[in-house]
Amino acid sequence: xxxxxxxxxxxxxxxxxxxxxxxxxxxxxxxxxxxxxxxxxxxxxxxxxxxxxxxxxxxxxxxxxxxxxxxxxxxxxxxxxxxxxxxxxxxxxxxxxxxxxxxxxxxxxxxxxxxxxxxxxxxxxxxxxxxxxxxxxxxxxxxxxxxxxxxxxxxxxxxxxxxxxxxxxxxxxxxxxxxxxxxxxxxxxxxxxxxxxxxxxxxxxxxxxxxxxxxxxxxxxxxxxxxxxxxxxxxxxxxxxxxxxxxxxxxxxxxxxxxxxxxxxxxxxxxxxxxxxxxxxxxxxxxxxxxxxxxxxxxxxxxxxxxxxxxxxxxxxxxxxxxxxxxxxxxxxxxxxxxxxxxxxxxxxxxxxxxxxxxxxxxxxxxxxxxxxxxxxxxxxxxxxxx
Amino acid sequence: xxxxxxxxxxxxxxxxxxxxxxxxxxxxxxxxxxxxxxxxxxxxxxxxxxxxxxxxxxxxxxxxxxxxxxxxxxxxxxxxxxxxxxxxxxxxxxxxxxxxxxxxxxxxxxxxxxxxxxxxxxxxxxxxxxxxxxxxxxxxxxxxxxxxxxxxxxxxxxxxxxxxxxxxxxxxxxxxxxxxxxxxxxxxxxxxxxxxxxxxxxxxxxxxxxxxxxxxxxxxxxxxxxxxxxxxxxxxxxxxxxxxxxxxxxxxxxxxxxxxxxxxxxxxxxxxxxxxxxxxxxxxxxxxxxxxxxxxxxxxxxxxxxxxxxxxxxxxxxxxxxxxxxxxxxxxxxxx
Numbered sequence: 001x002x003x004x005x006x007x008x009x010x011x012x013x014x015x016x017x018x019x020x021x022x023x024x025x026x027x028x029x030x031x032x033x034x035x036x037x038x039x040x041x042x043x044x045x046x047x048x049x050x051x052x053x054x055x056x057x058x059x060x061x062x063x064x065x066x067x068x069x070x071x072x073x074x075x076x077x078x079x080x081x082x083x084x085x086x087x088x089x090x091x092x093x094x095x096x097x098x099x100x101x102x103x104x105x106x107x108x109x110x111x112x113x114x115x116x117x118x119x120x121x122x123x124x125x126x127x128x129x130x131x132x133x134x135x136x137x138x139x140x141x142x143x144x145x146x147x148x149x150x151x152x153x154x155x156x157x158x159x160x161x162x163x164x165x166x167x168x169x170x171x172x173x174x175x176x177x178x179x180x181x182x183x184x185x186x187x188x189x190x191x192x193x194x195x196x197x198x199x200x201x202x203x204x205x206x207x208x209x210x211x212x213x214x215x216x217x218x219x220x221x222x223x224x225x226x227x228x229x230x231x232x233x234x235x236x237x238x239x240x241x242x243x244x245x246x247x248x249x250x251x252x253x254x255x256x257x258x259x260x261x262x263x264x265x266x267x268x269x270x271x272x273x274x275x276x277x278x279x280x281x282x283x284x285x286x287x288x289x290x291x292x293x294x295x296x297x298x299x300x301x302x303x304x305x306x307x308x309x310x311x312x313x314x315x316x317x318x319x320x321x322x323x324x325x326x327x328x329x330x331x332x333x334x335x336x337x338x339x340x341x342x343x344x345x346x347x348x349x350x351x352x353x354x355x356x357x358x359x360x361x362x363x364x365x366x367x368x369x370x371x372x373x374x375x376x377x378x379x380x381x382x383x384x385x386x387x
Numbered sequence: 388x389x390x391x392x393x394x395x396x397x398x399x400x401x402x403x404x405x406x407x408x409x410x411x412x413x414x415x416x417x418x419x420x421x422x423x424x425x426x427x428x429x430x431x432x433x434x435x436x437x438x439x440x441x442x443x444x445x446x447x448x449x450x451x452x453x454x455x456x457x458x459x460x461x462x463x464x465x466x467x468x469x470x471x472x473x474x475x476x477x478x479x480x481x482x483x484x485x486x487x488x489x490x491x492x493x494x495x496x497x498x499x500x501x502x503x504x505x506x507x508x509x510x511x512x513x514x515x516x517x518x519x520x521x522x523x524x525x526x527x528x529x530x531x532x533x534x535x536x537x538x539x540x541x542x543x544x545x546x547x548x549x550x551x552x553x554x555x556x557x558x559x560x561x562x563x564x565x566x567x568x569x570x571x572x573x574x575x576x577x578x579x580x581x582x583x584x585x586x587x588x589x590x591x592x593x594x595x596x597x598x599x600x601x602x603x604x605x606x607x608x609x610x611x612x613x614x615x616x617x618x619x620x621x622x623x624x625x626x627x628x629x630x631x632x633x634x635x636x637x638x639x640x641x642x643x644x645x646x647x648x649x650x651x652x653x654x655x656x657x658x659x660x661x662x663x664x665x666x667x668x669x670x671x672x673x674x675x676x677x678x679x680x681x682x683x684x685x686x687x688x689x690x691x692x693x694x695x696x697x698x699x700x701x702x703x704x705x706x707x708x709x710x711x712x713x714x715x716x717x718x719x720x721x722x723x
Binding site for chain 2: 262289292
């Protein structure tokens with residue numbers, strides 16, 4: 001059956017234009033006040049209700065029977081192009097973890113609330129001494145009858161300050177490493193949980209520290225099997241996999257912004273930066289590299305659509321995109337430093353670049369740092385031994 | 388291979404067949420430049436190598452630059468001595484002419500009997516500064532960038548090698564030639580031939596880089612130092628990962644440019660320039676870093692890594708370097 005992709009895209013675009021809530025800056029997702037929070041939640045609920053988001057869920061939980069991975073890609077591309085607030089990846093990961101590992105009762109309790117926008121989820125994974133080496137986590141969940149008492153410290157939890165629920169990884173067996181970790185679903189308003197937003201170098205507070213002090217969880221909070229929590233980390237839950245394809249749109253936009261910046265930035269002699277050969281050369285080299293990354297991304301998405309993904313495809317696409325993002329931001333900052341005047345319109349562009357520059361490091365560190373990606377590529381693509 | 392529809396599978400099969408003929412099927416095989424490559428050229432012509440960008444009515448396969456780019460990668464990986472990029476561009480220019488003399492030369496080129504070199508003519512100097520395939524070629528097609536037109540010099544007495552061949556690249560011949568252009572036969576506009584030449588030179592360098600990455604990965608997995616394979620050290624492994632990602636990007640931009648060229652897209656020249664910037668700006672740098680990762684053994688003549696550095700450098704030189712591509716891209720993008 002032929003699917004009219006263009007018509008679907010037009011439909012999504014119109015929906016975003018009509019209902020979409022704007023996104024202020026790259027990576028900024030925490031609402032500034034309760035009004036904004038309501039708008040964000042309503043918008044996330046509307047996305048799920050329309051099934052433009054979460055179309056790939058099992059049909060009984062709200063997915064569409066005729067879902068195509070292409071639809072996920074179209075949604076994310078259009079959200080970026082429309083400058084709209086984007087779905088929260090931690091929420092999507094929680095949803096997929098519950099679909100995959102949750103009990104029937106957990107599914108009934110939590111999945112509809114995700115789809116309605118009532119529940120925002122965060123992840124309670126990383127710890128001060130367990131980041132890239134996540135299995136070093138030490139937050140302990142000690143059995144107390146049928147319950148567990150959880151004590152420890154989590155960090156880098158995005159959205160924890162407004163999340164209703166968290167997916168927690170805690171150690172239930174200190175004698176084991178991977179096999180001693182259990183996953184829990186945690187209502188964030190339980191006694192013993194304290195959330196402290198971390199002010200980041202961008203000036204914003206998107207990440208939080210979360211302190212857990214003898215937080216009592218019942219058996220109904222165990223997600224999957226006791227001591228079987230590591231499966232959540234390794235099962236490749238990366239749900240809306242085709243979202244990765246939208247990175248191309250992001251890079252194209254950034255590159256256009258870079259050209260716009262070069263075309264408005266004046267050097268001390270009054271000339272425009274873009275008129276200089278060295279700037280032109282930089283732009284040309286950046287354009288070629290952006291093209292490489294776009295094609296790597298497209299190649300990856302093609303394989304996702306054909307169900308022929310290689311384990312190294314994700315790491316390759318992430319490394320290529322996030323590092324190129326940093327490079328473009330560095331070029332923009334270098335242009336800004338060498339210009340004496342940027343016109344009124346250009347000032348907004350410059351401010352965006354300053355933010356993007358700082359934020360770009362969040363992408364090369366989180367979700368598996370570039371060094372972890374290179375290791376995965378070395379082993380999974382090149383077949384080299386573990387370092 | 389059919390002339391009209393070529394799939395990725397067709398290209399994979401051709402490349403595999405080529406590796407068999409060129410002696411590179413074994414990934415551990417170490418090719419050395421072969422000055423007697425002409426002896427095997429008619430065989431490669433039978434595989435179609437001389438006619439990928441020649442129309443069917445002239446006994447070719449149509450416009451198959453994606454196939455040609457695949458072949459160029461294999462020839463680069465094998466350090467093959469033919470001026471494949473130049474010959475393919477020349478054949479395309481010859482096929483664009485209705486003159487019987489051009490048809491005769493083309494037929495001999497397609498059959499693998501004649502080798503036709505390709506270069507850019509500097510009318511003011513009466514020279515072509517660097518011609519892909521000279522000495523050794525029996526015919527010459529020169530492009531005049533001022534007019535965009537190409538000229539055939541079918542009589543080898545109408546040109547002479549001016550400067551002795553640059554032998555930095557020991558695998559292929561090229562030289563500056565002095566030309567009596569009045570003796571030539573005008574072939575008409577040949578801008579596509581120029582794009583094709585640049586595309587295939589980039590593809591050749593990608594073939595060099597990929598083969599040497601594969602070889603260095605194998606080496607890094609076998610060479611033991613401090614009790615373990617050096618590929619297990621992050622200082623080595625992470626650089627190889629970066630190079631592998633970059634090489635994938637380079638191969639993809641070349642493939643994309645070929646696709647646009649085959650489709651007759653208005654964006655083809657831009658995409659070829661992007662491919663040239665991407666490849667020529669990085670190929671030698673990557674190969675030179677592979678040499679670092681290969682250590683002392685890589686520094687020997689016998690190991691042969693240097694052949695690829697020399698060749699990739701020369702691919703860039705024949706194409707005018709990444710600088711020419713940058714200038715072309717700047718013009719197309721309208722940055723001023």
